[in-house]
Amino acid sequence: MSRYDPATIEKKWQDAWDEAQTFRATRTEDRPKYYVLEMFPYPSGRIHIGHVRNYTMGDVIARHKLATGHNVLHPMGFDAFGMPAENAAMASGGHPKDWTYGNIDTMVDQMKPLGFGLDWSRMFATCDAEYYGQQQALFLDFLEKGLVYRKNAVVNWDPVDMTVLANEQVENGRGWRSGALVERRELTQWFFRISDFSGELLDALDGLDDWPAKVKLMQANWIGRSRGLQFAFSTVEAPEGFDRIEVYTTRPDTLMGASFVGISPDHPLAKHLERENSEVADFVAECRRMGTSEEELEKAEKRGFDTGLTVRHPFDTSWELPVYIANFILMDYGTGAIFGCPAHDERDIEFARKYDLPVRSVFGPATGEEGTFIAPDEGGPAYVPPKAETVRYVRGFAGEEAQTGDEAVDAAIAFCEEQGVGQGVTKYRLRDWGLSRQRYWGCPIPVVHCETCGVVPEKKENLPIELPYDEDGTPIDFSVPGNPLDRHPSWRDCACPKCGAPARRETDTMDTFVDSSWYFARFTAPRATTPTDMAEADYWMNVDQYIGGIEHAILHLLYARFFARAMHLTGHLPEKSKEPFNALFTQGMVTHAIFQTKGANDRPVYHYPEDVELRDGGAFLEDGTEVEVIPSAKMSKSKNNVVDPVRIISEYGADTARWFVLSDSPPERDVEWTAAGAEAAHKHLARVYRLVSEIAESDAPATQEDEPLKREMHKAIRDVSLGVESFGFNAAIARLYAFTNALGKSRAGAEVRREAARVLAQLMAPMTPHLSEELWQMLGGAGLVAEAAWPVADESMLVEDTVTLPIQVNGKRRGEITVAKDMPKEEVEKLALEHEAVVRTLDGAAPKKLIVVPGRIVNVVA
């Protein structure tokens, strides 16, 4: 008998699938289509075990759908633009393009041995001119439809390197290379009008039944619909043009508790005062010496500057409130100005206590908790109950004295509208999507700046506007910070497409989120000479199952949903694709223990897994030094806990890697890669190989154990199918272990055992496709198991006629009874009361209560 030799069989079957074009996506009308997509990778240089897990999940779905009679589209590509390529060029010379394509080649070479059922003929990278040229065409169509515009926006500016920094390049407020204090600087930039779609993007979440609830919730919170009051305070002796300050509030019911007005450092009034008053200028400059991320703003100490100006309260013109410039107010949200009601807002009370501003309670608890409740104006914390809770108003001005916050807000809006003080408005937190990047390695924005014509779109026939590789034969210098396109006259200088006069190209490139916002549509016709081919898009869209990391729950998925709408409006996608992903699954990461010892100065020293020996419940280096084991850490090159799939494949084969990454954890959770686990997976596959070899050669006659094995087989078909269809891969694999155990122990005849083994090969095929083809062949299966019809469970073989019921006394299990499945409740009760453990506990007394859940449980309450 031959041994399980993955190296031989994996190559053999990969060649067979290539030959048969098993995974080539073809459009035919006789079969339903199924489009499964995993988020495409960034070409970092090597695949990691997380990729293996992600693509194996997609592959299981794809292979199962193929076996259930679908035309399957399962493509792969690369999200190839972005900063790492430029950073690599800066750090070690070379060109981002060469670096990127070199990485792609390596990664494709590493992915192919894993045997994924992918249609490689559709592969592309977003840095292919063929792809980004079509992206430029989309941009021009969006521009024409008014979906793109220009406005000023702030960026992180490094004043030493004279360059724009990404948020991740800002460390503790300083540029990562120069160490200079980062400033916020305004630039004119391009924006997509995603905020015009706020309401629609929010409401449409309800229709996404096969998306995780948590993702929909995160998106809903991100879009952030709020109902509030917009009104203006009139100012006292303010500079000309600033008679009024518009504010937006979601708590107009707290207007009588107002104690100050706060404006953003970027508010027009702040900018005006900055020019006249050096103290204001200092404070505002201080505020701007901060990154642009919301996280940083929120974590920063709340600070304000009293402008000396005041405003009049809208209900009492003799009541004046001070105007502060405050570092925590965002110009992008609402009107860039607020009123503070310290009694009912934690941030406001912190601010008020810091600057000694009055705190006035507007409402308190509705029911008497006076004993414990300390009102905010008596030194207590801000009182911020949920808006649905009824409270008692002491400084209300509209509605009932006792009402919920929601009712009070509605009443306050109605009252203010009636008094002409303001209007109720709906606002969204979602801001427009800034797509300009001051970088080289991205899709050029296809517009030209002309002195006479202004901003002029490129003509479509001039697309793609390609990135220059060099400058007239001279390599581009990436060692200088900043955007090389800015310093590239022969690329930058051009003729105006409108008037022909000398003009300058836009040197900004697009955010890489643009690239990933429509690649799923491009896969339906990757070589089309327009962004999409409507016939192909109409057939293959939508993505039936999208799989990727939870880290993309908000931005990528929201941008893609916007893009699908914009592509529909510009005629590039059908109406049904406005929501492009029918079902979404977010998978967890692969983690690995960190092996660490202490070096000099107690600095941790990290060791590679292959240098560590696990024995006697500890971990040791070769020289016997004991190593500290930190389990379940995110894989990271700097911690030396990266597992290289190439190594795993050469040691155990692709099927072992695929089996293991699916087996141990539910797919939405993180999985820890352990050497022991991989070893165990491999042993199991070898055992299946041995078992099936033996069965294939057996000629044992039929026995009375045929029937139980058949039943076991049909139960396995049911459970594994369900597991595969519902992302219960770990459960499906546990079931396959059980079925293998049953098959191994069974003394059924050869014919039934062979049938069961064929089914086992089929059920395993999505996870371990190469091994399954080999087993299928040994068992005399026709053709490729990849193309064989998925087995169907026979319902009549699944019916059980008895059921075992646990008997509980007071909720604790005390025994069990086995009864006929359809035994009447009364008889079950009788049997339960006769049970020895029940009799003993009741001790002659009558039970207080008797609960019988048919087919489930019996609970006796004593």
Add this chain to the structure above:
RNA sequence: GCCCAAGUGGCGGAACGGUAGACGCAGGGGAUUCAAAAUCCCCCGCCGCAAGGCGUGAGGGUUCGAUUCCCUCCUUGGGCACCA
């Protein structure tokens, strides 16, 4: 700071509100073997001789019954608009 998750034996994990620990790893015992590897079989939450008791991050609550639902807290992870 804000939003969203997750926490169960020595370990990964299973469990429509209904027998907590399926399946796997590690560990223990045995079979086979001249011996070993490989393989096969059995045991395996904790305390306890046992009867029994205790156990799903912590503390409350709802329920005949809670890992599951609700509230508060702790820890870890993801996101926070220029990382992808």
